[in-house]
Amino acid sequence: MSYTKENTAVRKFDVVIVGAGGSGMRASLQLARAGLNVAVLSKVFPTRSHTVAAQGGIGASLGNMSEDNWHFHFYDTVKGGDWLGDQDVIEFMCREAPHVVYDLEHMGMPFDRNADGTIYQRPFGGHTANYGEKPVQRACAAADRTGHAMLHTLYQQNVASNTTFFVEWMALDLIRDADGDVVGVTALEMETGDVYALHAKAVMLATGGAGRIFAASTNAYINTGDGLGMAARAGIPLQDMEFWQFHPTGVAGAGVLLTEGCRGEGAILINSEGERFMERYAPTLKDLAPRDFVSRSMDQEIKEGRGCGPNKDYILLKLDHLGADTIHKRLPSVYEIGHNFANVDITKEPIPVVPTIHYQMGGIPTNIHGQVVVQAGGDDNHVVNGLYAVGECSCVSVHGANRLGTNSLLDLLVFGKAAGDHIVEFNKHTPHHKPLPADALDMTLARLNRLEEASDGEYAQTIANDIRSTMQSHAGVFRTQATMDEGVVRVAELRERVNKVGLKDHSKIFNTARVEALEVENLIEVAQATMVSAAARKECRGAHTVEDYEHPADHPTAPLGRDDVNWLKHTLWHSQTNSLSYKPVRLKPLSVETIPPKVRTF
């Protein structure tokens, strides 16, 4: 069987959103409430999107439990991101934070409560009061199931507002017309194996992260970077892809996450000598230093022979001193995870953990309205008409080179809503759809038909596994120029293999082999963007740590050298040419003074 234009149906909506995680559903809610005809596509049932796994909380300076305000949150986010974040959008996010949290509360989100009825807030890594003086309680939490509560709340509100969901549909490619405007998206209905062109005035990518380009990951299996692959194939660059966050506390050997909320509630990290080593690396914030800091410190302890266990290859997270009551009340899922994935009763003994891939700081470049932007005609932020991106797949650049915990759920809410509002206005001035171009389906049909004809090529999962192990060994917590340069060569070879992926099973009904073969084409875009961007950045910043550089001369305990003279700039990777360009970081906030770069100690 081959896929043809004749057997591809067209359907028409005002807006198509690809992704039903927190960002996609926050945006769709705004659109559906305004009466737009909005379709939301998802590879899985909406409430199974990765947002459901978020545990610790949503950052907002409500000040319910300790003195706080958005200026502190703003400062922490800029410093946490090692000055690579754009300060205008960071200001916007931190100022909007209390509003979007109260919106959620009014929708019925079951937050934990204080005795006075206000929302419970716990401390989290890198969040401080008084500009770094001491930890602050800023993470709004529903036990350790905050994402679960949030995603279900948003789904229910969308159902009430008549959002149309296309469940188990996989978007394949963006449709751009001769002007470069986005006018729709192609998609595969997994149940039938049929392909559709979804014609829209605007398309929004909300496909989440691509943590599955690494072997050890806290991410869901569906996090294959499809939106990034779609953007890259459509000629849109990917921004700051060298910056990947390792979460300090993945369960050793399993990858499953133990929320930073554990340390927020008072858990500590110890080495084989029983020492609380974070006191040495970050005297003020200790175990609650930002994630890049803590992950590096853990790896350093392991490298210097103070790892735990028979192979001295993990660190222990100690929670028993919190008491069983607190653990059962505040961290019930962590308790279960301990049992199920490490056979440990965390109320009695410490649990083995290692830094594990968790989050991508980079993504599809956007402006404050969620509109996708590219470099064109001397403009670094030229809008691609009809295309929006929100959530982890996007890079509005609030997280810079290292995200603070709780700022992602916040990012989804703030920019999901902002993008939704922008589209509502755009729709008012856009009564008609632009026509679909004659070649709308060409790229998708070519991809599908190549697979139909390639029965004897390599199995997609074999290549996907090789991508994962390559990324694991060439783009880890500590990188060197030599390992990154070698990684660039390896990934180029993997791309050649991806071009020849085979598909033995050509059946149409729920053919997951076809889905996986299509996903590998997205994995490779993300992997190559990461490797090439990383090898080119000749400094250390945030999560990008290259051992070839020295500590700052006057600060031997600060991270290895950052080079603000040459590298205070965003990377843009272009798939078609496998090349890079750069654009400046926006250091000017909206209403307050710039926080100038300084040495980053905690």
Ligand SMILES: Cc1cc2nc3c(=O)[nH]c(=O)nc-3n(C[C@H](O)[C@H](O)[C@H](O)COP(=O)(O)OP(=O)(O)OC[C@H]3O[C@@H](n4cnc5c(N)ncnc54)[C@H](O)[C@@H]3O)c2cc1C
């Ligand atoms: C275990 C874990 C715990 C976390 N805890 C926290 C926390 O406490 N606080 C915090 O701020 N952040 C946390 N994070 C990060 C945060 O949860 C994520 O960054 C965020 O939820 C991503 O949301 P999203 O809307 O961008 O995408 P997701 O929630 O990942 O949703 C992506 C959606 O896109 C769909 N999709 C993907 N590709 C396609 C395609 N080709 N076609 C159709 N649909 C597609 C998927 O089906 C899904 O619906 C955590 C992350 C993990 C992994």
